[in-house]
Amino acid sequence: MPSLRELASTIRSKNAGVDHLTFDIIFHDRTAFERVRDSGALDPERICALFKIPRERLTHHCVFEPAQAIEFTIRRLRPSGSPGETDVFGAQRYAPLFDVEVP
């Protein structure tokens, strides 16, 4: 089974405002995009299981056809840049997505 790292061309995370982290998984290859989209590997439930978060922290999830992208947004536990925070830009949260297996 290939991993998301092999199929996606971009896997990234970033702040969306001060209270959220947003994740983009973008595919150059149409077939790869459709395979991941249809596999369910990035369905909301799977994402919550991967990051071990309750469903209510996943505030948005969508498939954006024009960009061949799957997007989701997770609420931060505390706002960006607060004491206790270590990723001001939210730019290093995507690593666990690399090894997601795509049926």
Place this chain on the structure above:
Amino acid sequence: MKPFTIACPTGHLAFTPLEKESFLAGCRLSPYAIVAYAGSCDIGPRPLRADRHVSLEVHQRHDLEIMLLEARRLGVPMIVGSASDTGTDRGVDQFVGLLRAIAAEHRLAPFRPAAIYSEQKIEDLLDRLARGARIEGLDGRPDADASTLRRTSRVVAVMNAEPIRRAPREGAEVVIAGRASDCALFAAPLLQAGFSPAIAYYTGKLMECASFACEPYMGKETILGTVEGESVRVRAMHPAQRCTPASLASHAVYERTDPLREHVAGGWIDMSACCYERVDEKSTRASGAVFHPTPTIKVELEGAGRIGERRLVIVGVRDPQTIARIDDAIAWARGKVVERFGPEGEGYRLFYHRYGRDAVMKELDPDPPAASHELGIVVEAVHDDARIAEEIAALAARNLFYARLSGTKGTVGAAALMSDEILIREPGYEWTLNHVIEVEDVMELVRIRQLVIDGRAGEGR
């Protein structure tokens, strides 16, 4: 309506300097406006609360100089918003001062800048609250009350295109705006030229980060956007970059909570039906955005406050037995802090950032390694009183050294202190406001100052 071309040389002006070559190439194609944003909430609450810029002034001057000289040479508006990283009044004044210095150095003929301020006084917001206004929480936050505002030291209102488009109408040739929606800076000249809010704001959304909308990945390179009717054609100006349907569409969703919607005061753009088509090697055309005006105008407020003084200590661990039981060691050290100061909570905050394990991802790390080769621990203590923050940091870090773990072989120190120092950091700050307030008119929250800068003043008497 004639096509209207905007040049955007940089996303977050001066965070690092813009690249001049592609900007000059763009200006050779005679854009009608030069637009860039210079700040956002992305950099954390510290710059806003401390009211300081994080971009270096030498870089701010570099970028403003290159843009101003071209804008004046072409005789087109230059629009810069969220001045000096935060968009506070200080930021606007600092940028105006830089324009004066640049104009004098280059002996520029007189021109008329407008300074648009959107910083809010806490007392004014308390007044509005007392008169029954609602300061509505965004992104799951509760509404703000008086205590939220009292914890807040500095607030900026995020303006839409209205104040920015008004300034040139009053004769301004350069606009330096306080905090503004990035896309509003681009929308302003387009609305002024008669284009629809849908294409005006959508063009801003696509162009705001300059060359990020193109491929391969490059920052700080210029792009041009040519708006015609209800579509915009975006072109890469760097010789090695292309704007493709994929690069443009994927930028459209960048940094958005909901990637298909962009909210501004007074409405939102729906991007769910947008389409992207290749025009040529360098450019892509985008269309299909829909603007939905909202029945009321809600303006976003960003506010930051101080939590307390902050001290850090850096500690390393190499003993595999200690690494395997680092949670026990931390629990021991925390226990010593609790003995002295009681449980963590309102009085103090204490964090152990375990680099090599889960410091970056924290609770979102699904699978931190049980044992790394080395472990770097940053101990972070926050208390209102600097001396107490220092004592908490000392107890919390040095007790890792004295941690009592049964069965360990090393018995003269369970951790390596990088130094005996307790590092003094800037205070801990927090985003206290991520809210909206309803207004009759956006102009209630902004002040416009019309200025004249004469680079030849004081000469030839």
